[in-house]
Structures are given as structure tokens and as C-alpha cells.
Amino acid sequence: xxxxxxxxxxxxxxxxxxxxxxxxxxxxxxxxxxxxxxxxxxxxxxxxxxxxxxxxxxxxxxxxxxxxxxxxxxxxxxxxxxxxxxxxxxxxxxxxxxxxxxxxxxxxxxxxxxxxxxxxxxxxxxxxxx
Numbered sequence: 001x002x003x004x005x006x007x008x009x010x011x012x013x014x015x016x017x018x019x020x021x022x023x024x025x026x027x028x029x030x031x032x033x034x035x036x037x038x039x040x041x042x043x044x045x046x047x048x049x050x051x052x053x054x055x056x057x058x059x060x061x062x063x064x065x066x067x068x069x070x071x072x073x074x075x076x077x078x079x080x081x082x083x084x085x086x087x088x089x090x091x092x093x094x095x096x097x098x099x100x101x102x103x104x105x106x107x108x109x110x111x112x113x114x115x116x117x118x119x120x121x122x123x124x125x126x127x128x129x130x
Contacts, residue, residue: 026064029064033062034062035061035062036064036117037063037064037065037066037113038060038063038064041062046094054098056102057101057105059105060101060108065117066100066104068097068100068101070119071096072093079093
């Protein structure tokens with residue numbers, strides 16, 4: 001997991017923190033390569049570590065938003081506070097994301113996706129406001 005190391009411009013940092021850097025993924029959605037809701041793509045190599053039932057997540061198209069993405073919206077800042085960011089990601093964050101994405105896999109539905117989209121919209125509105 002890469003933590004911001006000071007090499008990102010203030011404009012780039014704004015794009016990342018506001019998630020505007022993810023707008024090009026809308027093209028991937030239009031091309032059918034991604035969906036609005038689904039597991040976020042992770043750092044290369046992490047999904048290779050999954051075994052057994054966890055690999056069911058790979059059957060889903062990657063998504064622009066998910067409950068795990070909402071929970072860890074500030075993942076870089078969270079990791080920056082850790083003594084060993086890689087270990088924290090490996091033992092805490094990634095397993096929790098896998099658990100949440102498996103829950104999504106087994107319980108996904110049209111109305112469930114709508115609810116996640118609404119949660120993202122409300123979160124963004126509140127984040128802009130405060």
C-alpha cells in the first residue's frame with residue numbers, strides 16, 4: 001500500500017482527496033468494464049493472495065463505489081498514522097474489505113446497489129458541507 005510521500009502536487013492531492021481523479025472510471029462503466037457498485041480495484045498483488053471463498057469477489061466487476069470504499073475513504077491518512085502501514089493494511093484493512101465485499105457478493109441486489117449509491121451521494125454532500 002503506498003502512502004502519500006510528498007511527491008504529489010497540491011492540485012493532485014485535491015483531486016485525490018475529493019475523488020475527482022476517479023472520474024475517468026465513468027468511461028470504464030460505459031464500456032461495461034466496471035459497474036457503479038462493486039468491489040474497488042486494489043493494489044496489484046493483493047487479490048492474488050485470496051483463497052477459497054474469498055476468490056468469489058473476483059467474479060464481480062470492479063465498481064466505482066462500495067461499502068468498503070466508504071468505510072475506508074480516508075485510507076491513505078489512516079495508513080499514514082500507523083507505525084507499520086503495510087502490516088496494518090495486510091492484517092486489518094484488506095481482510096475487512098474482503099469481508100465486506102463477500103457480504104456484498106452474497107447479498108447484492110438492485111435495491112442494495114441503489115442504497116449504496118445513495119449513501120455515497122449523502123456522504124459526498126456532507127463531506128462538501130463540512
